[in-house]
Amino acid sequence: xxxxxxxxxxxxxxxxxxxxxxxxxxxxxxxxxxxxxxxxxxxxxxxxxxxxxxxxxxxxxxxxxxxxxxxxxxxxxxxxxxxxxxxxxxxxxxxxxxxxxxxxxxxxxxxxxxxxxxxxxxxxxxxxxxxxxxxxxxxxxxxxxxxxxxxxxxxxxxxxxxxxxxxxxxxxxxxxxxxxxxxxxxxxxxxxxxxxxxxxxxxxxxxxxxxxxxxxxxxxxxxxxxxxxxxxxxxxxxxxxxxxxxxxxxxxxxxxxxxxxxxxxxxxxxxxxxxxxxxxxxxxxxxxxxxxxxxxxxxxxxxx
Numbered sequence: 001x002x003x004x005x006x007x008x009x010x011x012x013x014x015x016x017x018x019x020x021x022x023x024x025x026x027x028x029x030x031x032x033x034x035x036x037x038x039x040x041x042x043x044x045x046x047x048x049x050x051x052x053x054x055x056x057x058x059x060x061x062x063x064x065x066x067x068x069x070x071x072x073x074x075x076x077x078x079x080x081x082x083x084x085x086x087x088x089x090x091x092x093x094x095x096x097x098x099x100x101x102x103x104x105x106x107x108x109x110x111x112x113x114x115x116x117x118x119x120x121x122x123x124x125x126x127x128x129x130x131x132x133x134x135x136x137x138x139x140x141x142x143x144x145x146x147x148x149x150x151x152x153x154x155x156x157x158x159x160x161x162x163x164x165x166x167x168x169x170x171x172x173x174x175x176x177x178x179x180x181x182x183x184x185x186x187x188x189x190x191x192x193x194x195x196x197x198x199x200x201x202x203x204x205x206x207x208x209x210x211x212x213x214x215x216x217x218x219x220x221x222x223x224x225x226x227x228x229x230x231x232x233x234x235x236x237x238x239x240x241x242x243x244x245x246x247x248x249x250x251x252x253x254x255x256x257x258x259x260x261x262x263x264x265x266x267x268x269x270x271x272x273x274x275x276x277x278x279x280x281x282x283x284x285x286x287x288x289x290x291x292x293x294x295x296x297x298x299x300x301x302x303x304x
Contacts, residue, residue, distance in 0.1 A: 001087070001129040004080055005136060009073050012066040016143035019063045023145075026056050067144070072297065074140050074150055075249030075273070077133075084126070084133045091123040151273055212264050214243065214257070217292075217299040225303075228264060233257045235295060236269075249273050250296040257287070264302070266293060 030052055037045055098119050102112045144150040214233075215222045226233070226243050235243045238252040245254065251271040257264050264287045268275040276294040277285050287293075289304040 001080070001084055002132060005077075005132060008077050008080075008136065009069070010136075010139060012070045013139055013143045016063060016066050016070060019059050019066075020143060020145060023056065023059050026052050026059070030056075068297075070140065070143060071150065072249070075247075075296070077136065077140065078272070079248055081133050081137065084130045087126045088123070088130050091119065091126045095119040095123055212287075212302070212304050214293070214300040215303055217301060222301060228257055228259075230259055234269075245295055245298045247296040247298065250298070254295050263287070264304075271295075 030049070033045065033049060033052075095116070098107070098112070098115050101107060102116075107115065140150060141147050211227045213225045213227045216224045216226070229242065233242045234253055234256045235241055235245060236252050236254040237245060237247065237250045241253065250273070251269070253269050254271040255266055255268050255275045257266050259265075266275060266277065266282070266285055266287055268283045273296060274281045276282070277287070277291050279292075279294075287302045287304075289302065291302045293300040293302060
């Protein structure tokens with residue numbers, strides 16, 4: 001366990017602690033300013049406030065990449081912490097079981113003492129590992145204003161070009177038939193509407209654009225697309241998820257997108273790190289075209 005903990009990168013924490021201290025100083029000064037506003041000219045007040053706000057913004061910009069890196073490391077740390085907690089529980093249960101079996105007359109004295117000594121040693125080792133985990137967690141938390149801040153990804157809405165416009169649907173007669181090609185290029189002329197039995201042919205590109213979908217964003221650029229189901233689309237780390245997000249900070253079943261009353265709605269499935277839409281943490285939200293969804297480090301753009 002200690003070897004695994006040593007692999008956690010704590011290098012940004014010292015800078016984050018410094019930034020946090022400077023931010024708290026600025027926050028206190030900004031609060032004091034309000035009580036002394038009437039004692040100085042408006043020009044001086046605005047000049048000093050602008051200076052403090054600029055310094056505060058600079059600190060936030062400096063801390064953003066450091067926080068993103070630290071949060072990724074903390075996600076890995078959380079897995080190790082859960083592992084250490086389970087190890088202590090298992091060692092305690094092992095010791096309890098040996099004592100219980102002894103009371104039932106299962107072990108002779110020598111065998112009982114040997115088994116109990118080994119169990120107590122394992123329990124003590126597991127507790128030392130857990131103490132080391134707790135000490136590391138304290139370092140993580142000390143670098144942030146709160147543990148909630150540590151668990152919250154920094155919202156970063158990428159600049160993504162707009163999706164190409166969806167071609168207007170042709171006006172159909174009451175009993176016209178829409179033909180959807182199974183494969184191959186577009187067939188016939190979609191605007192050639194004849195008598196009541198006319199056929200409209202839609203290309204595969206038009207069909208894709210007509211379907212709501214999630215666009216994967218990588219390096220602030222749209223890449224692959226996932227067309228949403230008419231029912232429920234599950235997002236998560238599990239291989240059984242409809243859209244797999246292979247990051248440790250993503251829960252096995254993290255969120256789902258479901259069609260409700262002709263609108264697609266995203267629901268957080270009680271995930272550990274939450275779901276963010278346009279930088280706001282949400283439990284349930286109706287999606288609109290262009291919404292940016294963030295699950296762990298992965299971003300998506302919803303296209304209706």
